[in-house]
Amino acid sequence: MKVLVATEKPFAAAAVEGIKKEVEAAGNELALLEKYTDKAQLLDAVKDADAMIIRSDKVDAEVLEAAKNLKIVVRAGAGYDNIDLAAATANNVVAENTPGQNSNAVAELVFGLLVYTVRNFYNGKAGSELKDKKIGILAFGNVGRNVARVAKGFGMDVYAFDAFCPADVIEAAGVHAAKSQNELFQTCDIVSLHIPATPETIKSINYATVNQMPKGGILINTARKEVINEPELIKLLAEREDLKYITDIKPDADEDFKKFEGRYFSTPKKMGAQTAEANVNAGIAAAKQINAFFKDGCTKFKVNK
Incomplete structure (x- = not known):
């Protein structure tokens, strides 16, 4: 063969x-x-x-x-x-x-990007720490489980929601099981996306969803570009100057996102694996x-x- x-x-x-x-x-x-x-x-x-x-x-x-x-x-x-x-x-x-x-590689990238973000992109100004912050993991598959493992090492409070993973399985991994996607966004300081691009998820991360995040929220996407509703997220970032968006998938509207200096970062190409x-x-x-x-x-x- x-x-x-x-x-x-x-x-x-x-x-x-x-x-x-x-x-x-x-x-x-x-x-x-x-x-x-x-x-x-x-x-x-x-x-x-x-x-x-x-x-x-x-x-x-x-x-x-x-x-x-x-x-x-x-x-x-x-x-x-x-x-x-x-x-x-x-x-x-x-x-x-x-x-x-590739799961561990993606999980480690999540935290490389997060540390970079909470330390103000290493610009010399005082930042914040990840310890005791609430991190929400959207989809608890191989990558999500590795993100949870690393997050515990940082001393974070870990939550997850997965429509296809029973709550008791999430809880058994020492992670709080959110009852819904909305609850995850409402509860967590940071939400890390690990959902695939399917007809149900494409553009599902939109204005209404992300706007539920607490003040100072960070959305991080190392999943797929297609799950983000870019025009709606741009609109939200313009209205809420406290939010940040971090990704390893350059958006189609990269130039529009770049207007949010200090609140947006994208790697030049997909870096997860x-x-x-x-x-x-x-x-x-x-x-x-x-x-x-x-x-x-x-x-x-x-x-x-």
Whole structure:
């Protein structure tokens, strides 16, 4: 079987080496398409691939239809909105992600950004501390649980809400279970977003939602850009000079947000999984899942129907 690693932004060399070892140990062939600059290159590379590993690369209907031999595509990471799931199903392709592999990296980034923020972006002026602050975690999956773990180390009061995670599971992790998303925003000084971009969540973080936050509230987004209703958040930040918005996903309206100097920060590009460890973990996990699929038909991490 031919396994294509198609990455516009390549894996670290150690990750590629680990993927290669996993793939070849199972008797499969590895092909690399790195730093490609045109979709035509991807369309050509997938023609004879039986499996594909991607990062943030878009696998749409055109790519899937060009990949006549493709049986499985694995996104090395938790989010998978860059794969057209309906088109994958229509082309009899299994789509998978690698949940949990980047979780610690994202959680650590959350606190790197938070410390930077509460210390006034290190501008020399007195800031505040995270200890005893209330942090709300919206979605208690792999990343959310790691955020809770780190928050406890800072001595924070940790809350979480997840529509799909029972309150007793959240409480068992030593975290206060909010009864609703609204309660989370009303209660917490800081709200950290870890929700996926779905029809239900897209633009759900809006004026009314965020306006419930206490004075001096900080909204931090290391999830997906699409969950933010940008025009409404801009309107709110203009009205409430006490609020801050911090993200590792540059908004479409970045220039408008930049007007809120001292209350807005975005990294130049998505940074959540940008660690050597996460890079290697996710890549090797993807290779192992492909090997398991070809060996035993395992689809444990399948995300399409």
